[in-house]
Amino acid sequence: MNTKKDKLVIFDTTLRDGEQSPGASMTKEEKVRIATMLERMKVDVIEAGFAIASQGDFEAVQAVAETVKDSTVCSLARAVGPDILRAAEALKKANSGRIHTFIATSPIHMKYKLQMEPEAVLQRAVEAVTTARRFTDDVEFSLEDGSRSEPEFMYRIIEAVIKAGARTINIPDTVGYGEPGEYGAMFRRVIESVPNSDLAIFSTHCHNDLGLAVANSLSAVMNGVRQVECTINGLGERAGNASLEEIVMAVRTRQDLYPVDTRIDASHIVPTSRLVSSITGFPVQPNKAIVGANAFAHESGIHQDGILKHRETYEIMRAEDVGWGNNRLVLGKHSGRAAVKARYEELGVTFADSAEFNVLFQRFKDLADKKHEIFDEDLQSLISGASEPV
Numbered sequence: 001m002n003t004k005k006d007k008l009v010i011f012d013t014t015l016r017d018g019e020q021s022p023g024a025s026m027t028k029e030e031k032v033r034i035a036t037m038l039e040r041m042k043v044d045v046i047e048a049g050f051a052i053a054s055q056g057d058f059e060a061v062q063a064v065a066e067t068v069k070d071s072t073v074c075s076l077a078r079a080v081g082p083d084i085l086r087a088a089e090a091l092k093k094a095n096s097g098r099i100h101t102f103i104a105t106s107p108i109h110m111k112y113k114l115q116m117e118p119e120a121v122l123q124r125a126v127e128a129v130t131t132a133r134r135f136t137d138d139v140e141f142s143l144e145d146g147s148r149s150e151p152e153f154m155y156r157i158i159e160a161v162i163k164a165g166a167r168t169i170n171i172p173d174t175v176g177y178g179e180p181g182e183y184g185a186m187f188r189r190v191i192e193s194v195p196n197s198d199l200a201i202f203s204t205h206c207h208n209d210l211g212l213a214v215a216n217s218l219s220a221v222m223n224g225v226r227q228v229e230c231t232i233n234g235l236g237e238r239a240g241n242a243s244l245e246e247i248v249m250a251v252r253t254r255q256d257l258y259p260v261d262t263r264i265d266a267s268h269i270v271p272t273s274r275l276v277s278s279i280t281g282f283p284v285q286p287n288k289a290i291v292g293a294n295a296f297a298h299e300s301g302i303h304q305d306g307i308l309k310h311r312e313t314y315e316i317m318r319a320e321d322v323g324w325g326n327n328r329l330v331l332g333k334h335s336g337r338a339a340v341k342a343r344y345e346e347l348g349v350t351f352a353d354s355a356e357f358n359v360l361f362q363r364f365k366d367l368a369d370k371k372h373e374i375f376d377e378d379l380q381s382l383i384s385g386a387s388e389p390v
């Protein structure tokens, strides 16, 4: 058995592509809270936003860059000077900052959206990477709609942007059109055909329009890709992006198959999923893999009997490894301070001192008098609805 594993870089774009999900926009403070959880989970790269998109997004990228120290913080930028300057400005205080610049390379996007000839697109890509390299050594280039682009054109543009200094090359399946065998084979051919491909890490970024985002991402990994772009709960444009928790746990659970491993601390997965769900207001479906309420629940008598005899009869992962508490406490009016505080900590909320917690605990008691059970969403809203900071 091959025990030597390559590192798989986990690039989380919940705060950028996830936020592009209609109705999922987040405030600066909410982005910082999610980013703090992602850092704790040991995500390698956090894409915090699209700095030029709005003043709010600029400030959010800036705030995440100032807060997060152990993960690389990234901003998206179109392949134009002002976008790149804005991204660089927002990332100024990052310990480790990445500029992620992109341009579409498929015939349909170049003709109708960009209204540019392929040669002009190639030139623009090189200029963008050259400009971004003035600010950081860590430049990622994405070929938007890559999975529908002409192979020969992709080889030329990739070779050129690597020469200009891009060190991560992302080929997204922007519209979720890819099929696992075909998408994986595309990466294999690109890596073999581009002469300087060994100077870059290749990256996958899949959308879920046909429900294949995770399968396509994993196929890319099987074919030489060493960065996966994904989001918590699969949040993202239209049908969403590849989900981080599914990718990480697939690679970890099937170590016999995948030649890679991540440095993710999976015990933070469920709390982070809950935080993202409560902040965005997007519920997690009960049967969602890994983070759905039923993901580790056993209902049928035969299954329960099997589990009682040996857990692995019906469990391929351990619930506690991904952050489901063994003895999950139900919070209500009889709950004490310790249980409430512990649950807040699981949700990534910490308190400066006991006075700060006391204010919140009183609000909790008031609400518990009116409701049978207090859910994580209630705990979150006690914070958001606070008239003074808690």
Ligand code: KIV
Residues within 6 Å of the ligand: 017, 102, 142, 143, 144, 145, 170, 172, 173, 174, 175, 205, 207
């Ligand atoms: O889906 C996509 O192509 C993107 C790029 C901007 C990376 O989100």
Ligand code: ZN
Residues within 6 Å of the ligand: 017, 172, 174, 205, 207, 237
């Ligand atoms: Zn995307």
